[in-house]
Each structure stands twice: as structure tokens, then as C-alpha cells.
Amino acid sequence: MGAHKIRFYPLDIMYKVKNSKPLIYLFGKTAEDKQVCVVDDSFRPYFYVLLKDEDMTDSFCSKVKKIKLEHKNREAAVTDTEITEKKYLGKKRKAVKVYVKIPADVPVIREVIKEWDMIDSINEYDVNYTRRYLIDKGITPLTLVEAEGEMIKLKSRVPCFKADKIEHYSSESIKDPKVFAFDIETYNPAGKRYVPEEHPIIMLAIYGENYRKVLTWKKFKTDKKYIEFADGEVDLINRFKEIIEKNKPDILTGYYSDGFDLPYIITRARHYGIDLDLGLDYSSLNLKKGNRKSIKITGLVHLDVFKFISKIMGRGLDTDSYSLDNVAAEILGEKKIEVEIDGLAKAWDDGTEASLDNFCEYNLKDALLTYKLCLKIFPNIKEMVKIVGLTVYDVSRMSFSQLVEWYIMKQAKDFNEIAPNKPHYDEIGERRKKRYKGAFVFEPKPGLFKDIAVFDFRSLYPTIISSHNIGPSTLQCGCCKEKAEHAPTEDSKYWFCRKKKGFLPSIVEGLITRRMRIKEMLKEKEKDVMLNARSESLKVLANSFYGYLGFFGARWYCFECAESVTAYGRHYIHKVINAAGERGFEVLYSDTDSIFLLLGDQKKEDALKLVENINSKLPGIMELEYEGFYPSGIFVSAKAGKYGAKKKYALLDDKGALKITGFETVRRNWSFIAKEVQEKVLDIVLKERDLQKAVKYVKKTIDDLKDKKIPNEKLEIYTQLKKEIGDYESIGPHVAVAQRMKNKGIDVGPGSLIKYIITEGSGRIRDKAKMKDEVKKGEYDADYYILHQVVPSVERIFDVLGYKKEDLIAGDQSKLGEYF
DNA sequence: ATTCACTGCTTACC
DNA sequence: ACTGGTAAGCAGTGAAC
Numbered sequence: 045m046g047a048h049k050i051r052f053y054p055l056d057i058m059y060k061v062k063n064s065k066p067l068i069y070l071f072g073k074t075a076e077d078k079q080v081c082v083v084d085d086s087f088r089p090y091f092y093v094l095l096k097d098e099d100m101t102d103s104f105c106s107k108v109k110k111i112k113l114e115h116k117n118r119e120a121a122v123t124d125t126e127i128t129e130k131k132y133l134g135k136k137r138k139a140v141k142v143y144v145k146i147p148a149d150v151p152v153i154r155e156v157i158k159e160w161d162m163i164d165s166i167n168e169y170d171v172n173y174t175r176r177y178l179i180d181k182g183i184t185p186l187t188l189v190e191a192e193g194e195m196i197k198l199k200s201r202v203p204c205f206k207a208d209k210i211e212h213y214s215s216e217s218i219k220d221p222k223v224f225a226f227d228i229e230t231y232n233p234a235g236k237r238y239v240p241e242e243h244p245i246i247m248l249a250i251y252g253e254n255y256r257k258v259l260t261w262k263k264f265k266t267d268k269k270y271i272e273f274a275d276g277e278v279d280l281i282n283r284f285k286e287i288i289e290k291n292k293p294d295i296l297t298g299y300y301s302d303g304f305d306l307p308y309i310i311t312r313a314r315h316y317g318i319d320l321d322l323g324l325d326y327s328s329l330n331l332k333k334g335n336r337k338s339i340k341i342t343g344l345v346h347l348d349v350f351k352f353i354s355k356i357m358g359r360g361l362d363t364d365s366y367s368l369d370n371v372a373a374e375i376l377g378e379k380k381i382e383v384e385i386d387g388l389a390k391a392w393d394d395g396t397e398a399s400l401d402n403f404c405e406y407n408l409k410d411a412l413l414t415y416k417l418c419l420k421i422f423p424n425i426k427e428m429v430k431i432v433g434l435t436v437y438d439v440s441r442m443s444f445s446q447l448v449e450w451y452i453m454k455q456a457k458d459f460n461e462i463a464p465n466k467p468h469y470d471e472i473g474e475r476r477k478k479r480y481k482g483a484f485v486f487e488p489k490p491g492l493f494k495d496i497a498v499f500d501f502r503s504l505y506p507t508i509i510s511s512h513n514i515g516p517s518t519l520q521c522g523c524c525k526e527k528a529e530h531a532p533t534e535d536s537k538y539w540f541c542r543k544k545k546g547f548l549p550s551i552v553e554g555l556i557t558r559r560m561r562i563k564e565m566l567k568e569k570e571k572d573v574m575l576n577a578r579s580e581s582l583k584v585l586a587n588s589f590y591g592y593l594g595f596f597g598a599r600w601y602c603f604e605c606a607e608s609v610t611a612y613g614r615h616y617i618h619k620v621i622n623a624a625g626e627r628g629f630e631v632l633y634s635d636t637d638s639i640f641l642l643l644g645d646q647k648k649e650d651a652l653k654l655v656e657n658i659n660s661k662l663p664g665i666m667e668l669e670y671e672g673f674y675p676s677g678i679f680v681s682a683k684a685g686k687y688g689a690k691k692k693y694a695l696l697d698d699k700g701a702l703k704i705t706g707f708e709t710v711r712r713n714w715s716f717i718a719k720e721v722q723e724k725v726l727d728i729v730l731k732e733r734d735l736q737k738a739v740k741y742v743k744k745t746i747d748d749l750k751d752k753k754i755p756n757e758k759l760e761i762y763t764q765l766k767k768e769i770g771d772y773e774s775i776g777p778h779v780a781v782a783q784r785m786k787n788k789g790i791d792v793g794p795g796s797l798i799k800y801i802i803t804e805g806s807g808r809i810r811d812k813a814k815m816k817d818e819v820k821k822g823e824y825d826a827d828y829y830i831l832h833q834v835v836p837s838v839e840r841i842f843d844v845l846g847y848k849k850e851d852l853i854a855g856d857q858s859k860l861g862e863y864f
Numbered sequence: 865a866t867t868c869a870c871t872g873c874t875t876a877c878c
Numbered sequence: 879a880c881t882g883g884t885a886a887g888c889a890g891t892g893a894a895c
Binding site for chain 1: 888890891
């Protein structure tokens, strides 16, 4: 045989059944930057069976091997069994690995045997065959793999290679995948609702390295070389296909392309009978329905930048919404081109040259921003792919819980663990009802303070899980029963094994220590993109473990574990609070894992000594860290009573930057004018300590409001619709506005961000709330914005400075006017 | 008709 | 349905006055 070797970076995986045999297709890029498809027919689908009585193993095996049944015109059969020594939730178990012919046989065979009396449980029957392949073979997408075999002929857009042997080669990963970004503009005359069945795609922009193009099909004069005129929409779609086929990108990216662009293109293509067979195996775009639709293109990676940013990276962003404009502004520091997009349909109808030209530029810019965003987030996705071990397509669409679960699934192979099953409907219901106590939050004393030192536990919950060996397999172990250390829950009824490290605590510890090593390396090269991305991915995973333990849908769900983690968390933060008190520090605030100390007449070094002392007593890898020193900070009282408001404070750091937490300033459902005033007041108070200046500023704003000088944009209030309009029991302003929008034919539903302004009039606030487009200049209700927005946002800050609340509000506005 | 305690709802923090 | 609990604070709701 003339077998030879190739090395490649896998990008996508799929399987097909041929002659009753499943074939794995790995699509990727060779080390020489050529596309390739590697085929492997050696991997057999299987699942595990645990028996009640292990002595029955042989009789089970012979019985199960006899199963043969007709299913959908073919014969489903067990091909083999294998007796394996595994671990299941901390116990050694003999597990029978049951092999079947093709993946689709797994549920068929399971259905037959699931009522058999001798069976304790059937496991891993729902593990997707391609994911199973990646895990079992130790193959990580984007990471160098070596295959041995020979080239074969198959119906495919890329050369195919039949592998006799395939294995992970090195951790070296793909360098610069070829990225093409695209974006469409559609004809939308009413400017309200997208109707893909009726309205054509009129522009389609594509952007890649050294490639830019806008396809459109209404001819007009232009000097832009990137504009290409197609002969109508059919031609536009076909050109799009051609361009992708010809340029062979590794990644096709869009912004919300799972939810809008590609479904739209699919609908239009279907309308004309065009086959969008862009898959490298000539398969069509595959729309995966479900709660959140997604679109897969076999062989190349369809990456919806919006999905990954909104699900995983969004936490770190300050933006109010995940619109392309906002996200690009924050991540890239670049905005979209400003156009009145509602005018596109008219410009299209009228054929207004200058206008269409401009819309093309706008279209291209969107594709460009998407392209840049994709390059920017790709290192993060790549590192997550390398850690979790699944494809870019999967990882970029996963939620936190799924990432954690698949990371555990991958580790389970190395730890020889069998995965527990997902809960069924009833079990989910039961789990969802259960609640447990969470973190401790210290009630602050309202006031303006000087010299504050802040400390926090480094990854509190993950380090607790590791240091106290918390996991389902170590819970209530028999070996420690007599002299166990109990978790500090209210009734102290749980303990965790102290003798043997559990599976989950081991892998959490692995994540933390790996990240510590990377942090160490980052000290040398701060800006290293790859290391930063890896550190971030490890952090995201470790931090999600605790939530995963308490998540109703988790395979490794463990209510007692989650409850114990927070109990230990409260225990340790209280220890720190007490120790600080004993050392003569006044504790200003604490939330979950952080503590704010007033230095008073002590020095920073004294506080650091305290931390050192605490650290010497902490178990395992737990550690309290110095977070920062703040020359000035303010805590305010809560609206509801005379107590200090939690989760609401502002600090001035030693570089002069203001750090605002929890205040209206950082909440999107407050008007910009109120947020602006509040931020300014905090700034003046903390930096300049000039009360009169702050008062003057507020007074000026109130006057401007009264004089109708404030533009509408500063008065918009954003509130998200979280469910169907009809499902609301209580109709708030945003729901009322959404209803009226819907009546007008505007497409709003769960997830829509409703923007409204309160206008003059009588009745409830919701009756005065109007969508922003309906409000003309100066039609706003000045009293509302003064009394319900601006004054409430600053009154408790002034309160701290000695002004009585009564003086500020005093019921009617005339008195308010007097004060300011 | 007005007041008030309560609930629903959204969005923050960690 | 797609990680957890803690918390603030709005507007609406409906019973008591």
C-alpha cells in the first residue's frame, strides 16, 4: 500500500452512513494551507449499560447481542459488547459498552432494552456521534492532527483522504483561517416588519482580506469599484454562491446571521428554487430549528459573531444592547455609517443614485465591522475550542452550562468516568423548585469615605470547590462518615470526602492552576493575545462550575454541592470581616467575595499584613488578594428605608478614575438625562468635593428640562420585553408601548428593546409613554423627568452630604424649585 | 378618590 | 431551558380607607 501521511487542522466534522456503516468526515486545512476532507470509517457508535448485579454481565451481553429488528427499512442491531471497568459517581463499576451499527441505532436499541429488569441504568446514549468521535479520539478542532492513509475519490468540493490511522499530533493550532464576512440589506418599504417571503434582498456585502464587494441589482452611476451590479435578485444570490465557492473561506461570518441574514437568504433562494449547496460535500445550508435557530454549512465554519458575544463575552461589555453599532463601538472603537435605513426602500424605488451609493457603502461597512469583530474574538473562540474540544460551530453557540458540561465530558474520558444522564421532564420540574441560600452582602453605612482598601478572594467558588473537594462523587462518602468536616450550611448535614480527590474538584483545580501558570507568563508579556484569551476562557469555565452544579439541566447536578459552596463562601467572608474588625479596621462593605476596609489611621501595609495573616490560614488554593486602593468612595441609603443600599456605590481610584457600581448611571432602564446628572454629581462630589457646584449643576438641568431644552434622545428609556406581550400580568410602560407598536405592524416580541419617552398628559405613566418616533421635540413631560428621573437619581447622594430628603422632594415642584 | 402594602418586572452585582 | 442567589427600585394592582 502506498500509504502516506498528512497533517491538518480540523475545522468541521460530520458523518454519513454508507452501506450501513457510519463514516466520519473531518474537514480542515492542511499544514500547507490546502483544504482537505479526511474520512474515517473505523469508529463505531456505542453506549454504556450498568447492571444491577454485575454477575449478570455475561448473560446480559449474550442477550443484548441477539437483538435485531427492522427499523425504517433497515436492520438495527447490536454488533458487539465489551466489558469495561469504569467509575460512576465515585464508585467503581463494571460497565457494558454496547456497540451498534450506526448512530441512529442507539435510541432504537435503547428503547428495546430500557425496561429490562437487570439494567440499573443506560448511559451516554445521547452523546452526539461526531462529538463522541472527537472526545474518544482525542482530536481537538483547530489543532494539528496526523492521518495516515491515501487519497480517494468522493463527491466533494475538496480533495478527500481516507484515513487508516488518525491521531492528535501536536497542540499547535491553525494560524490565520481565511475569514469572509457578509451582510444583507433587504427591501422593507414600511420599515417595520421583515417579510422574506415577499421582499427581496437588494444588497449583499462581502468582506475578506483583500476582498470587498457589494452586490446589488439596480443599476446606478457610481465610481465605487467594489459595487457589482447583478441581473436581479436571482443573479445576486447565485453570485454570492459563486464568490463563496471560488474564494473558499474557512470561516463565513455574519452578525446575527443565524437569526436573520442566512434564514433570509434561504427563504429567498427557496422562492426561486435555487439550491444553496455551499457545503463542501455539496450539501445545502442546514437550518437547525429549535429554541434558537442556527445554520450549519458542512465543511466550512459559519460563525455568528453576535451569538458568541451575546452569550459568552457580553458580560464584560458595558453596552446597553448587542447591536452591531454598539458592540463595534466598544470592542473596535468604530461605528457604523450613519444612514436613515428606513429610507432605503424609497431610494431603491426612486433609483436615487447618491443615496443608493451611500447605502452600498453602509452595507459594506457592516460587513467590514463584522469581519473585524470576528478577527478580534476569534482568539477567544479558538482557546475555548482548544479547552472544551468541540468545533468552532458548536462552541461559539454554547451557553455557559453547555461549555462546562462538554468540558467535563471530555475530561470524563481521561478520568475513566461514565457521564450521568440528563434529567427528564419530571426531574427538571423537581430540581427547579429547589432553592438554597446564596452569598452574604454586608449592609454599608451611608457616607462619604476617604482611603478605602479593597480585597477579594481570587475565584472564591472555584477555589472552594477544589479546596473542600466538593462534587457529587465525594458527597457523604462512607469513608469519612465518622470524623468528617461538615460544610457550614445551617444544619451542617453535608460532608465531602477528605481522602480521595473527587472528579469535579480535580478538574476545577486543573482549570485554576492552569490559569495561574498563564497569569504568571502574562506578567512577562502582558499584551499576548493568545495567553489573555486562554486565561479568559479558563476563568469563564471555572467560574461557571458552581452555577452548573445548581443548574436543573446539568448531568452532574448536585444541589447539596451548590448549597455547600455558598455556605463555605459565607463562612470565609465572615472570617475575613471578623479578622479585619479585630485588627481595628472598620468594614465598610462586602459582597460575596470582596471586602472594603476603611484604613482610618492605619497604613496600607497594615491592611496587607492582615491579608497575609488570613492567607496563611486558608485551606488549599484559596487566596485573598489585594484589589485596589481608593482615596475616596461613597455609599448611599436605600430608597426603601433608612438602611444602606447594597450593591450600589462609587469609588475614586488612585489614578483619578471613577468606578460606579449599581447606580442608575449604569442601568439601561433609566433616561440618559438622569444618568448623566447622576454621574456628574458623583464626579463632582468624589473628585472636587464641591457641593455647591453639584447643586448648581442639578438646578441647571432642572431648568433646562422645564424650558424644554433637553433633546428627546436624552429622555428615552430603554426597557427590554422579556416575554410575549399577552403574557404580562402587569402592564408597565414598555409593555403598553410595545402593544401599540405591534398594533401599528411593527415587529416586536420577546427580546426587543423598547425605547419610549414619557409625554405630557393625564392618567397612568404607561398612558403617557410613547415610542420615541411618535414624540416631537419638547412634547415630553418635564415634571416626570424632574420628579421621577433626575431628582431620585441624585437625592440620596445629596442626602449623604447632609441634605435632608424632605428638603429635596417636599412633594410639590414649587418648593423643589425654591430649593434648587 | 386617595392611600398603601404588595407584586410583577427589569436590571443590576458577584 | 440552556449556570446560581442577592438586591434595588420602578410602575401597576387592588383592597382599605
